[in-house]
Amino acid sequence: MVKIAISLGDPAGISPEILVKGGQNLPEASYVIYGSQKAIEKAKEITGQNFEYTLISSPEEANRKGFFLINIYDKDFQIGKPNIKSGKAAVLFLENAVKDILRKKADALVTLPISKQYVMEAGFRFAGHTDYLAHVSGVKNYIMMLMCDELKVALATTHIPLKDVPKTIKKENLISKIKLLDKELKNKFRINSPKIAVLGLNPHAGDGGNIGTEEIEIIQPAIDTLKKEGFNVVGALSADTAFNRRDEFDAYFAMYHDQGLIPLKLLCFKKAINITLGLPFIRTSPDHGTGFDIAGKNIADPSSFVEAVKLAYKLATINSL
Template sequence: MVKIGISHGDLAGISSEILVKSVKKLPKAIYIIYGSSKAIQKAQTLLNEKFDLIQINKPEEAKKEGFYIIDLFDEDIQFGKPSVKSGKASVLFLQNAVRDILDKKLNALVTMPISKEWIMKAGFKYAGHTDYLADVSNIKEYAMILFCNKLKVGLITTHIPLKDVPKNISKEKIISKIRLINEELKQKFCIKNPKIAVLGLNPHASDNSNIGDEEEKIIIPAINQLKNEGINLIGPLSPDTAFINRKDFDIYIAMYHDQGLIPLKMLCFRKAVNMTFGLPFIRTSPDHGTGYDIAGKGIADESSFLYAVKIAKRLINKSC
């Protein structure tokens, strides 16, 4: 039986509500939540929704389909009121879940939203899930991918200030990330010859170096080398028009976070999934954040989480 681990995320956010709303809609599997039973119980009361949640100490104890919890935090945290305490708790959940998936006690991991602000205030040295997962997995190359049924986007840089983007892209980085993305699309999504669109960094992809020169000096040389290796790609494309013909491509490679995620979330908000390519295990996540502003109101949308679980389960059972 497939075992899917779920890190509870920030208890002050909407994760507990989403988990409770999702139980009756999830496909059959063993689900192990690394989190707080107290928070789940609060969400059950909020939504007037009850289900059996079996407490265990380790994944090996879960032997039949259903919902289990490894209870790691017994303090009360109010929905909508994040703190250093909620930040520490979300890190604790993540660390325990990652330990078990690295030990191959889980088949996949779905990570619920955490707050970059509060995990860092709690002493966590990483800006989010992706860098942490790559570090503890001892991998040098990885890529943040977000996708829905209408669009896939890969990022060259992730959670850094916009002013730092130009100095954080290089020919070598673009080449290594696109190589990885190309191979993962083949292996995980069974796409035999991925069609990859590479965006420029500057408006109009620099308009022949009239608006910046990163395209000429960095992006075009990287594209040419990858083409010589037989990778099927085109670019650099002008970012303002590139997504018009999105059906022509299997994935877009964006130079920075918002360049790729704005079109994705306009097309697929609440129905997209975050995934990390390059990890030695399957990890997916909803496309939204902690939702502090709506936490405890009973109105959170579980669609993205359900899609994240669906994709994780599909990847576990994939056969190209």
Template sequence: MDKESKSHKEKPLIGITMGDINGIGPEVIIKALENSRITQHMTPIIYGSTKVLSFYRKQLNLDNFNFSPLNDISKPYHRKVNVVNCWEEQVEINPGQDNAIGGKYALKSLEAATNDLKGGHISALVTAPINKLNIQSDTFKFAGHTEYLAEKAGQSESLMFMISDTMRVGVLTGHIPLKDVPAAITKEALVKKLKMMTKSLKQDFGITKPKIAVLGLNPHAGEEGLLGSEEKEIIRPAIDEFKSKGQIVMGPYPADGFFGAGDHSKFDAILAMYHDQGLIPFKSLTFSTGVNFTAGLPFVRTSPDHGTAYAIAGKNQADEGSMRTAIFAALDIVKCRKENKED
């Protein structure tokens, strides 16, 4: 094998699902991959349809974007953007419309990519936004990508981990109604998520001695029981368990003051108690550069931190920053896992 062929073989294959074809997924994928220099670092493989990509390339006047259909996953074109056609039929594309077609073909893309990911044919998966309602079907009864991929990995749980260059925020309870959050906060659940977070910080980000902050559930972290007992009875005992083993886990902190004072910058990661408690400050501080990473799985999956954005779909207004960051985050995590495995 010559030096150039060896170089290509060692280049990670990054799979990218198309998401809802009526949302901004195709647009941000095209814009993120439009610069051909990206293929110097990885080999992108889009799961979706060349017809859909051609439609948006023309619609958005993005003529610099080129791709090659890929018929054999074992023989990718390493200097090009590859596209796996997950369907052959002509599909009606209506940018900005929330309909069953968008959900049906988003699922086809996701299923094909997940099969290749589980089979070891691609190094990582980056998922473009789906509509969590219109994708529901007999084969997809999940709250989102995170839960679907955990089930496909044969695991009951994973960790929704929002990451950027300046902060990392995980959530104890993900896509569940707010009224169900208190009952889901148990010491067992906290210990499990903190273990996932600690392992991820070490193997995926190369942090040998992670510093983790844990937020409280109630206003002012319960005010020593005045505003709620979860901090005293559940959260603090879980933190103490990690401290007793020499790990740097601090808290529980009142969420408002914690982010308001900039204390998040003092830690490698923060564990929030519920979805919006963690994602509102994260997106406020890192929007367009933040990434959703599913930690705790045997494979690497990232996604941009935005949704389908139907209101601007097909109008050439979508910012591809988060998608590009998600692609490079997947690449970085793949490399970090490989280095830590070799060590």
């Protein structure tokens, strides 16, 4: 039986709502929620959903199919009004879930959205899930990949200012990340010989050095090295046309956040999933934020959460074979 840990995210946002709304559409498994009973009960009241769960104190007690809650930090949170208290809750939910996933108490981890502002105000020193998960796992080489059925996009850089992207891109770093992407596509997604499209940094991939030289000096040499080692990589491609060729590739490797994620979110916003590659466990999440502005209005769409859980379940099943 697959067991999936779910960290509830910021209880002042839409996470409790999408959990109770999406729960009826999830695969049959054992789900251990690290969160707040009051937040879930409030979400049930808002949505009118009959979301049944059992209170437990450890993941070992989740010994059958269904939903189980470890009630970590049970305060009265104001829906749509985040503060340090809701940020602290999100941190505690995450830390406890990660502690158990690292101890192999669950087969996969699904993280619901947190607010970078409020978790950091609560003393969390990481700007988001990905860097924290890599840190506590002792992982140096990892990748954020966003995906849906039609497209997979991995990122060379993530949440940094655009002005810092060029100086962050290094040949050896690109090589190591693309090798990791290739490995994870093979191991997690069972793609035997992944074909990866590598995007350029500049408009028209630098236009032969006329619009920037990063392609000539850094990106193309990295691609050439990978090709010599037998990796099936193509590039550097101009980002403005590369996604029209998505049927040719198993994944794209983009140089910065918006370059890769605007096309993906345009194509499949409601069903896009975030997965962290390179961790010693499976981690997925919905591809959206806390939704404080719509929290409590019963209009939050659980589709991305449902897809994130389905992917975690699928990968956990593959991993157990």
